[in-house]
Amino acid sequence: MTGSEVPPSFRLAYVLGVTPTKWVRIWNERLPDVPLTLVQVSAAEASDVLRGGGADAGFVRLPIDRTDLSAIPLYTEATVVVVPKDHIVAAVDEVSAEDLADEIVLHPLDDTLDWERRPGRPAIERPATTADAIELVAAGVGLLVVPQSLARLHHRKDLTYRPVTDAPGSRIALSWPEEKTTEHVEDFIGIVRGRTVNSSRGRAPAPAQPKSTPAQPKGKRPDTSGTRRKPAAGKPTRKSPRGGSGGPKSAKRGKPRRRS
Structure with a gap:
């Protein structure tokens, strides 16, 4: 190189x-x-x-x-709301955006959820990052709606999260x-996309080797038992000298009779 x-x-x-x-x-x-x-x-x-x-x-x-x-x-991804463990939301399995109408819901500057109308009441200031917003939730300042993977990433023992059924997904x-x-x-x-290594867009598979037929051992003639040779064209077929209809019938000869 x-x-x-x-x-x-x-x-x-x-x-x-x-x-x-x-x-x-x-x-x-x-x-x-x-x-x-x-x-x-x-x-x-x-x-x-x-x-x-x-x-x-x-x-x-x-x-x-x-x-x-x-x-x-x-x-x-599913969207969840992050709340303190002692919050009333922690007592239910899931909530809707309407259930958060009276809550302060933090909106960090790095939020990527595509809301038509954000739930809850806005905070006085927007946190710079999701990590900062998590700290504010732990301090009891408000709640945070985020993709579930981010709630797991910033997991704390004093916080939990619940699905928001009608929130946009990430x-x-x-x-x-x-x-x-x-x-x-x-x-x-x-x-x-889950393609295998031999798929059309993956690595090309090795070319298939042609199948070889087993070779006849040297010094050995192929077995032709059970097969009958055809007579060559133009040559008559030999008949057996005994019997058959091909040859003339011979006269029957006996001993001469004596004259008396």
Whole structure:
């Protein structure tokens, strides 16, 4: 390898809440010679990281500006409300947005939920991040509605969460720069979509070897028992000298009689 050559690698960005462990493991099994580097990004900066070449592909939260980015939606997360364990909401299995109408619901600046109308009453100030909002919930300042993966990520013993049945979900997608759909990007798309290594978009399978017929052992003539040779054209078939209708019948000869 010369000094100008760069060894192959793959950089994968992911937003908080996404766990790419399973896909990374499959990548390492299929492409052990191409190291995969994880790049953690916030939901707000994910698109800029991809456009700027900071990652080859990434798991993002929709919606994003798809002017020059391709995206494959993968799944939608449930939305939950984070509350103190002694809050009245903790006593039920689930709530609706209307059930939170009288509560102060924090709205962090990095929120990605696509609300038409946010539930509850707004706080005086918006927390900078979801992590900051979690601290305020623990302090009894208000409640927080977030994707379930973020509630798990920021889990605290003094807090719990419950599903919000009519809240918008958070959609997770795999995204990459449209003009940089490289072979390795295609490989990773195949892994995320569950393609096998021998699928049409995966690694090409080894060519099938033609079946060989067993060779006849040397010095041994093929067994032709049970077969009858046909007579050559133009040659008469021999008949047995005894019997048959092919030859003339011979006269019967006996001993001469004596004359008296």
